[in-house]
Amino acid sequence: MKGAGLDATAEDPANQHGSGGGSMSVREVVVGMIEEYARHLGHVDLLRERIDGRPGQ
Numbered sequence: 561m562k563g564a565g566l567d568a569t570a571e572d573p574a575n576q577h578g579s580g581g582g583s584m585s586v587r588e589v590v591v592g593m594i595e596e597y598a599r600h601l602g603h604v605d606l607l608r609e610r611i612d613g614r615p616g617q
Contacts, residue, residue, distance in 0.1 A: 566590065 566587040573581055609615060 567585050569583040569585045571583050
């Protein structure tokens, strides 16, 4: 079964997800989630480095 893929879009009229009130693709949502996850991992790495002194990799 073949789905719509990452270019499928949905409307975001209330601008709850940063679309400016327009449509967003699944690709935009996934990339945004990856960016946010990476940002938080960086913060956790900085905290861990302050605790044990080992530099991040």
